[in-house]
Amino acid sequence: MNALISQLINLFASVILILAFAMLSQRRIVNLIHLYTWQGLAVVGSTVVVAYVTHQHHLFYSAALTFLLKVILIPYFLHRLINRLNVRWDIETLFNIPTLMIIGIILVVFAFNVALPIAKFSDTVAHGTLGIALACILLSFLMMITRAKAVPQVIGFLAMENALFLAATSATYGMPMVVELGIALDVLVGILILGVFMFQIREQFDSLDIRHLEKLKED
Amino acid sequence: MSISGFLSQLLAIVMALFLAPLLMGWVNQWRCWLQNRSGPGVLQPYRMLHKLFHKESVVAEHASSLFRMAPYIVFGCMVLACAIIPTLSTDLPLSPAADAIALVGLFAVARVFISLAAMDIGTAFGTLGARREMLIGFLAEPALLSVLFTASLISNSTALTSIVEYLAHKEFAIYPSLAFAGIAFTMVSFAENARVPVDNPATHLELTMIHEALILEYSGRHLALIEWASALKLFAYSCMGLALFFPWGIAEAEAPLALIFAIPALVFKLAIGGFLLALIETLSAKMRIFRVPEFLASAFLLAVIGMLVHFLLGA
Amino acid sequence: MNPLYFVFGTPLLGGVVLALIGHRSYARDVNVAFSAGSFIASCVLTVQIIADGPLFALEKQFFIDPLNVFLVTLTAFVGMTTSIFSRPYMRVEQDHGKMTPGRMRLYHSMYQFFAFTMLVALTTNNMGTLWVSMEAATLTTVLLVSVYRTPASLEAAWKYFILCGVGIAQALFGTILLYMAADRVIPDGVDALLWTNLDAVKTQLNPTIISLAFVFLLLGYGTKVGLVPVHNWLPDAHAEGPTPISAVLSGLLLNVALYAVLRCKILTDGALQSQFAGELMIGFGLLSVVAASFFLFRQKDVKRMFAYSSIEHMGLMTFAFGMGGPIANFAGLLHMTLHSLVKSAIFFSVGHATQKAGTQLMEDIRGLIKVSPTVGWGLMLGSLAILGMPPFGVFASEFLILTTAMRDLPWATPLLLLALGISFAAIFSRVQPMVFGVTSVKPLAHPPALVPVFVHLGLGLMLGFYIPPYLNDWYLQAARLIGGQ
DSSP, X not given: OHHHHHHHHHHHHHHHHHHHHHHHHOOBHHHHHHHHHHHHHHHHHHHHHHXXXXXXXXXXXXXXXXXXXXXXXXXXXXXXXXXXXXXXXOBOOOSOHHHHHHHHHHHHHHHHHXXXXXXXXXXXXXXXXXXXXXXXXXXXXXXXXXXOBHHXXXXXXXXXXXXXXXXXHHHHSSOOHHHHHHHHHHHHHHHHHHHHHHHHHHHHHSSOBGGGGOOOOOO | OOHHHHHHHHHHHHHHHHHHHHXXXXXXXXXXXXXXXXXXXXXXXXXXXXXXXXXXXXXXXXXXXXXXXXXXXXHHHHHHHHXXXXXXXXXXXXXXXXXXXXXXHHHHHHHHHHHHHHHHHOOHXXXXXXXXXXXXXXXXXXXXXXXXXXXHHHHTOOOHHHHHHHHHHSOOOOOHHHHHHHHHHHHHHHHHTTOTTTOOTTOOOTTTXXXXXXXXXXXXXXXXXXXXXXXXXHHHHHHHHHHHHOOTTOBOTTOTXXXXXXXXXXXXXXXXXXXXXXXXXXXXOOOOGGGHHHHHHHXXXXXXXXXXXXXXXXX | OOHHHHHHHHHHHHHHHHHHHTTSTTHHHHHHHHHHHHHHHHHHHHHHHHHHOOEEETTTTEEEOHHHHHHHHHHHHHHHHHHHHHHHHXXXXXXXXXXXXXXXXXXXXXXXXXXXXXXXXXXXXXXXHHHHXXXXXXXXXXXXXXXTOOHHHHHHHHHHHHHHHHHHHHHHHHHHHHHHHHHHHOSSGGGTTBHHHHHHTGGGSOHHHHHHHHHHHHHHHHHHHTOTTSOTHHHHHHHHSOHHHHHHIIIIIHHHHHHHHHHHXXXXXXXXXXXXXXXXXXXXXXXHHHHHHHHHTTOOBHHHHHHHHHHHHHHHHHHHHHHOHHHHXXXXXXXXXXXXXXXXXXXXXXXXXXXXHTOOBGGGOOOHHHHOHHHHHHHHHHHHHHTTOTTSHHHHHHHHHHHHHHHHOTTHHHHHHHHHHHHHHHHHHHXXXXXXXXXXXXXXXXXXXXXXXXXXXXXHHHHHHOOOHHHHHHHHHHHHHHTTX
C-alpha cells in the first residue's frame, strides 16, 4: 500500500510536467490561470503525499501554505487582475507550437540528464522527481521567453516558482520553515508589485504587450 | 504449433472479421443516440457490406492494376494486423511474424497503397485526400511508435504478446508513463481511424474530408473490402489499446480454457470503449486541418514524455 | 544589546515610519537620520568586533566575520551619504514636478527597506535567508526604478523585475541543491543551511551536487552582480531610476550579490578541491570586462555609460576572486570598496549635472566646470579615479589584479589591458567635453552641496596611499577566508 502511495508522487510530478507543457502551448489567458491553479494543486498533492509517507510534519504546514497561496490567493488575485485589466478573453498568437514542443522536449531531456547523476545521491522517496522539477523550471523559462504579453509572462514566473517548490520537496523534503515562509512572502509581495506594475504599464502604453517595452536597446 | 495455439489464432481472426463491423455499427448507433437521432441499428454495417458485395464494381477508365489490387492489399494488411494483436489470447502462432514495430509498418503499408490508389485515378479529390492522409500518417506514426516503445521499455520486449503478458501479470503499480502513453494512444487512434476531431467519417464535404476523399472512386466489392478494412482497423486499434492499457481477461498459452471467458470480457470492454469513442466524438468539434499537426504533435509529445518519465522514474 | 540588531533594526523601523510620514517635507531629514543611525550602529559594531572578534546572534542565524564586517560598514556608510545626497536632490525633483508626495513616501520608505534587505543579506548566516533577502532587495527597488512612470522607466523596471526574478529563481534552485548536499552530512536538517555549519563540513559535501549547485548559484546571483550575458537589466535600471537609487544599486547591491557568490565559492572550493568555481568566475568575469568595455563606446546616456562601467568593474572583481590566492582576493576586496565609494560619488555628480542640464544625453551636457565647478571637478576626478589613474586607490587594486593575472593567467592579461584601455578612452573622451566644453548656460548661483562626493573621493584617494591597519587586517583575513583557510 505504501509503495502505491509513493508511486502517487511520481504521478503528481508527471502531471505537473504535463501542465507545464500545456501552459507552454495555451493561448488563452484565462485558461492559463486555470492551468496554473491545477499545477498548484498538483504540487500540494505531491507535498501531502510526501509528508504522509515520510511523517514530516512541517511538510503538512508548507502544503497548507502552498494551497492557500497558490491555489486560492494568487489565482484569485490573477482573476481579479485580468478582470480589472479587461484582458480575460485575450488570445495570444504563439509562434509555431509544434516547434515549441520540440524545444520543450529537448529541454526535458537535458534536465533529466543533468538531474540523473544528482538524484541518485538523494535518499528521499521523491528523489526521482528532481529531474521533472528542473525540467519544469526550464519549461517555464521557455514560456517566459516566448510570451509577448505581461500576464502570461508573470504566470510563467509563478510556474517557475511552483517547480522550485517541487524541487525542494523532492530533493530535501522542503526547505527549513523560516526560509519557506520568506519565499512565500517574497512571492506574495512580488505578485502584488507586478499587479501594480501592470496598471502602470497599461496606463502608459494602453496595452499589456511587452513588445512596447523594447525601446531600451543598445544602438 | 500446438493445436490450442492454432485454434486460438483461428478464433482471433474469425472474431475480428465478424466483430469489427459490429463494433462500427455500435459506435455509429451510440453516436446517433447521443445526438438525439434514432440510429440505423447496430447491424447496419453488415447490411451495407452485403449490399456492396452484390453490386457491380465500376472502375475508372484510366485506372491501373494498382487501383484494383489496393483494396485486397489493404484488407489483407488489416486482417494480419488483427491476427497478431492479442485480442483474446497471447498464444498466437502468427505473432512472432511481426512485433510492435512491424505492426506500425503494416499499417503504413496499407496507408501507402490506399494513397497510391487514390492518386492513380488522377482526380483532384484523390490527390487531395492522399496528401492529407500522408500528412496525418507521418505525424501519427512516430507518436504510435513512442507509445509502443514506452510499453516495450516497461516489459523489456517489443513482441506484443510478451508485452501484454507482462502487463497483465505484474503487480499493480502506478505507471505515469503508461498513463501518458494511454492518452497519446487515444489521440493517435482518433487520427488514424478518421474520427472526429481529426476527420469526420460521415462527411463528404470536400474541404474537410480525408478518408472519404481517398475512396471516392471505389464502388462495389472494392468499396466493400475497404469499408471492411477500416472497420478492422478500428477493431485492431481498439484491441491494441485494451491489450496494452487494460490487459485483464486475456487468455494465455497455459490456460486455453480461459478463452471461454476471454470472449465475453473482450466484448464487454469493446462495448464500453465504443461508447466512450462515440461520446468523445459527440463532445468534440472537428478541428481545422491545419490544427491537426498541433493535435498530433501533442500526442507525440505526450508519448515522448511518457518514455522520458519512464527513464527518469523507472515507472 | 547587540549593536547588530540596531544595524538592520534602524532601517527596518525607518521603513515603517517613513511609510507613514514619507511625504512630509521633513521626511528627507528623517531619512538621513535613520541612515545615520544605522551607520553609527555599524561603527559601534565594528569597534566591538575589533575588540572581541567574530560574533553570532539570534541562535546563529546572524553572524559577523572579517568578510562581511567591512561590507556592513561600507553599506551603512554609502547608505548614509546617499541619503544626504538625496536630500537636496529629491527636493529639486519634487520642485520639477517629477515626484509627487505619494511617490516621495514610496521612495523614502523603500529606500530604508532596501538598506534593511541588504544589511540582512550581508549579516545572515542562513543561505536561505540570504536568498530571501536578495529577492526582497529586488522587490524594494523595482518600484523605485519605475517611480517616474515614464515609458522608459517602466520598461527598465519590468526588465529588472523579470530578469532578476528569473535569475534569482536559479539561485533558489542552487540553494535547494546546496541544502540537499548538506542534508546528507548534517544530520539535524534545521541548521543545515547555516553557512558556518556548511563551512565546517564543506570537505564532506558531495562534489557532484555542489558543482551543479554552484553553477546555478553563480548564474542566479551573477544576474544581480550584472555579469555578462545576464546583465541586460542593469544599464536600464541604472539609467531610468532616480540617481540616488542608481548610486546605491551600483555601489551596494552589486557588492552584496558578489558577496553571496563569494560565500558559495568558499563552500564549493572546499567541497571540490579543484579550480572549478574559480574557472567559471574567471570566464564570466573576463567576458563581462571585455563586453562592457565595448558597450561603453556606444553609449549616449551618461548614467547608462557609468552603469556599463559598473558591469566592467564587477567583472574585474569576479575575475580577481576567480583567480583566488591571497593577493588577488585582497585586490578584489579593495576594489570592491573603492568601486562602491567612487562609483556612488560619480553618480552623485552626474545626478546634479543631469538635473541642471535637464537631460541625460551626454552631447547636451557641456561645460560643467563653468556651470558649477564643484560638479565639474567631482565628475572629472571621479571619472579619473574609476579609470584607475594613479593617486586614487583603484589604481592600486587594478595594478594588483593585473600583476596577479600576468603571473597566473598570462593569456588573460592582454585582454584585460585592452578592455581597460578601451574603457579609458570611451569614458574619458565623453567626460572631458562634458566638463570642459563650451556652454552658454549660466553658472549656478549656489554651488550644490556635494560634500558626499568629495568625502567618497577623499576616501578613495586615501586608500591609494594608506590603508588603515585594522582595515588591512580585515582584508587579509577575509582574503584568507575566501581562499578557504
